[in-house]
Amino acid sequence: MINGRKWYTTGGRDASFLLVMARTSDDPLSGATLFVVNRHAPGVTYLRDIPVMAEPLLAHREGELSFDGVRVGPQDVLGGEGWGFALAQQRLVPARLTHCMRWLGLADRALQLSREHLNRRVSFGKRLGEHQLVQLKLAEGAMAVHAGDLMTLRCAWMLEQGLDHQEVKVWSSMAKTQVAQALCKVLDDAIQTHGGLGYSDDVPFARWYRYARAARIADGPDEVHLITIARALLKGRLQLLT
Numbered sequence: 001m002i003n004g005r006k007w008y009t010t011g012g013r014d015a016s017f018l019l020v021m022a023r024t025s026d027d028p029l030s031g032a033t034l035f036v037v038n039r040h041a042p043g044v045t046y047l048r049d050i051p052v053m054a055e056p057l058l059a060h061r062e063g064e065l066s067f068d069g070v071r072v073g074p075q076d077v078l079g080g081e082g083w084g085f086a087l088a089q090q091r092l093v094p095a096r097l098t099h100c101m102r103w104l105g106l107a108d109r110a111l112q113l114s115r116e117h118l119n120r121r122v123s124f125g126k127r128l129g130e131h132q133l134v135q136l137k138l139a140e141g142a143m144a145v146h147a148g149d150l151m152t153l154r155c156a157w158m159l160e161q162g163l164d165h166q167e168v169k170v171w172s173s174m175a176k177t178q179v180a181q182a183l184c185k186v187l188d189d190a191i192q193t194h195g196g197l198g199y200s201d202d203v204p205f206a207r208w209y210r211y212a213r214a215a216r217i218a219d220g221p222d223e224v225h226l227i228t229i230a231r232a233l234l235k236g237r238l239q240l241l242t
């Protein structure tokens, strides 16, 4: 029987079924089990859409659900009892890369839109794109996006080679953190270099930024991924150069 409350269940309102990670023992490594639960099973209640910083860019909302005496049996277990953490990691590694691809596309689009504006708008006697402080932002943004693109590509290549998700995990942490930070930086800079226009919703950057800010928190905050990367380095498990 599952009892509990879960907030931030992305897309939970419209889903037909839910993947529920529940504690089945106190073992720190094998104490979690994944269950497939019918979204409309007795005891599953969709409490609300959580109001968040951004209006939804995609169709789904962030949901809060409660589970009150939801009956599950062996047929509902995904994998096996105690496999929860391992299966979650297996899913999260490639899932992070799909986030990265969407976020890279958004960052690239923001840079392209900025390029048009900065080549046109004149301030203090020259086009904005000719001011070195503006160029610094553009160059840093371009490098951050390119680095994120290469990290994403390398991580995807590792998966393609059939490497175990445990070996690839740290590389997906690196790509996810790099791309999330790059996206937030590019959008923040786009708002800044567009001035008052950037802060308005006449251009998409403010709306995109509100959406993008979640990237540094969802699927593990920056800090937790940085810990993963640092630990791998300390253990001599990071072969950085190809």
Ligand SMILES: Cc1cc2nc3c(=O)[nH]c(=O)nc-3n(C[C@H](O)[C@H](O)[C@H](O)COP(=O)(O)OP(=O)(O)OC[C@H]3O[C@@H](n4cnc5c(N)ncnc54)[C@H](O)[C@@H]3O)c2cc1C
Binding pocket: 007, 008, 009, 010, 011, 062, 214, 217, 218, 219, 220, 221, 222, 223, 224, 227
């Ligand atoms: C838009 C969105 C969608 C989400 N969708 C889902 C979903 O579908 N399913 C789901 O299960 N969850 C979902 N989440 C939840 C998300 O995974 C968590 O919010 C995230 O992992 C951070 O956990 P927390 O909120 O408990 O933060 P906490 O663990 O309370 O951490 C708060 C802050 O403390 C800092 N911090 C935490 N740990 C450390 C550390 N070890 N060292 C230094 N600093 C630290 C970080 O700055 C962190 O942001 C979603 C979240 C968001 C924002």
